[in-house]
Amino acid sequence: MEGSAPRRTRIQQEKRELILEAALEVFSANGFRGSTIDQIAEAAGMSKPNLLYYFRRKEDIHETLMQRLLDTWLAPLRELDDIGDPLTELRSYIRRKLEMARDFPRESRLFANEILQGAPRIKPMLEGELKALVDEKAAVIKGWMRAGKIARTDPWHLIFSIWATTQHYADFDVQVRAVLGADRGGDGRFEDAARFLEQLFLDGLKPKG
Amino acid sequence: MEGSAPRRTRIQQEKRELILEAALEVFSANGFRGSTIDQIAEAAGMSKPNLLYYFRRKEDIHETLMQRLLDTWLAPLRELDDIGDPLTELRSYIRRKLEMARDFPRESRLFANEILQGAPRIKPMLEGELKALVDEKAAVIKGWMRAGKIARTDPWHLIFSIWATTQHYADFDVQVRAVLGADRGGDGRFEDAARFLEQLFLDGLKPKG
DNA sequence: CAAATTTTTGACCGGTTGGACAAACGTTAG
DNA sequence: CTAACGTTTGTCCAACCGGTCAAAAATTTG
Incomplete structure (x- = not known):
């Protein structure tokens, strides 16, 4: 190769x-x-x-950067495993993803930039390696659903929603801080986000009957 | 002015x-x-x-474009109103937002590009007009929580999560289609997403007890 | 029609950018 | 010490980019 x-x-x-x-x-x-x-x-x-x-060449720098990034970026999803309680497993995946948005916002933005422009340099990887990984994990999640451990939904869109909500805090950081204002937009915003996301993904918005 | x-x-x-x-x-x-x-x-x-x-100047084009965009882009949130059933109201906000991602993906990407680069041209608007609007709607949502109509959470992060999940289908479209593949990545992906998001925001992932 | 006004274009300019290159400088091994 | 090799820099170039300008072409107005 x-x-x-x-x-x-x-x-x-x-x-x-x-x-x-x-x-x-x-x-x-x-x-x-x-x-x-x-x-x-x-x-x-x-x-x-x-x-x-x-x-x-300028492109060589970008390419090297992107190759390294992808490995670490997908590590949390690779760790999603069939052992342990499904809900706990998903919760810690969300937490890890949010921690990456907090600790590696530059990497997140670099990735977002590439995708936004149509992923000209990594499209093959998305259709190959990434799709294979997501399909594999979607199968794991489907198993949990069949076993009645979590509610039945679309596993692929579930993964998308986790990516979207967590990376939002890195990619749209300026907007998040602007809207939260000086008092609530400080360092505590990631803990607030973690609490909210946990509740959202576990219980949704319906009031407890 | x-x-x-x-x-x-x-x-x-x-x-x-x-x-x-x-x-x-x-x-x-x-x-x-x-x-x-x-x-x-x-x-x-x-x-x-x-x-x-x-x-x-080149900047004049961008500025004009951005000014027009912002009005239509925030229209769905402005429509979020205190009349009607809270859960229905939120559900239709999510649906409208997802429809905008489907019908106006270029507008979404233009906005995402601006925010990603630190929002150099619209930061004042984010801290002023946008923050005011979100604060106002957050107050409405808080009212619903006090009335026991929806579960208690952070209204600001709730709005962020709706933005993130819906805009994801416009901004990260290439990635979504790559991962879903040729068969599931067609036009039906927005309906699948709508179904998933409705379930996520209403019920979360816990299996029905 | 003819004058006045608006629209369109080719040619041009100064500044920036990615990249080449040879010469100078530093380091290391025999 | 010195030859070989690795590193650094000043200079240069061609392509590109945002923007100007004067003059031609088209349109509107009296």
């Missing part, structure tokens, strides 16, 4: 990491086309030609 | 509409910085200088 990883010196490894960190900052804030190599180079504390010595 | 609307000829009105339609297409797909005036001009079937005769 792919060539063997090129041998790299210590400096190359360090500088490449530095560049990727800077690029994550810049790309996630401005999008791919909205970011310039100069911006990334400055954020990484080096000159543009020096940066281009480590990554020959 | 603002000067009176400039007098426009019939051609000016028509051409400005044509340009705004083309700009919506281009901006929503590529973001502001990722779009060029040439692209918009070509999509509108005119030359670049001709386009600049109707809008002096």
Whole structure:
């Protein structure tokens, strides 16, 4: 499939990491086309030609960043397992996803940017690897439904709704903080969100009869 | 506050509409910085200088587009009213929001793009007009909770979750269709989503005891 | 029709951007 | 020390981009 990883010196490894960190900052804030190599180079504390010595093209940086991102981004879903109580399992999946939105908002925004633009660079991955993973987990959830452990619904849309509600707090952070205002928009907003989402996904909005 | 609307000829009105339609297409797909005036001009079937005769700057097009968008975009929330059954009222708000994601995906993506980049052009509106509207509706929802009509939760996060889940089907459309695959990703996906969201928001995931 | 006004276009400009390149600089191994 | 190799930088370039301008073409008005 792919060539063997090129041998790299210590400096190359360090500088490449530095560049990727800077690029994550810049790309996630401005999008791919909205970011310039100069911006990334400055954020990484080096000159543009020096940066281009480590990554020959702007696209190479973005591609490397995206490949690394996807692994860690899907880790919570991979951990969703058939062992343990289904409701507990789903609840901790939601919690993990929300923690990622809190701790890695730049990664979330980078991903959102890519999808928004039609996922030109990762569409094959979405239709291949991602679809396979979601289908697999949907089957697990369907098993829980057949066993009467959770209510019967569409597992795929359930997963979508978890992604949407949790990533919202990273991708739409500006809006969330603006609407909540200075007092409620502080650090506590993620705990409020966690409490709300748990209640929503478990009990819904009907009053307790 | 603002000067009176400039007098426009019939051609000016028509051409400005044509340009705004083309700009919506281009901006929503590529973001502001990722779009060029040439692209918009070509999509509108005119030359670049001709386009600049109707809008002096690229930003003017984006600003006009955004102003129009916001009114229609918040209309469903404005309609959320205290008359009628609370659960029915919320259910139809969700349905209307999902219909907007289906019928106006470009508008949704344009908005998402703006927020993702930190809302540089509409932040004052978010902190002013939008916050006021959401606070007002949150008060209505709180009234329903006090009256025991719906379960007690955080009304602000409830509104966020409705925004997130419905807009997801416009903003992340590529991903949704990729994961659902050719068979389930067709036109029926919005009906499936509507059914799922209704169940989620009303009953949650707990099995019926 | 003819004058006045509006609309359209080709040519152009200054600034930015992604990227190339060779020369200089630093480091390491023999 | 020195040759080989890895790293850094100044300079440059061609393409692109937002925007200007004067003049031509079309339209409206008297």
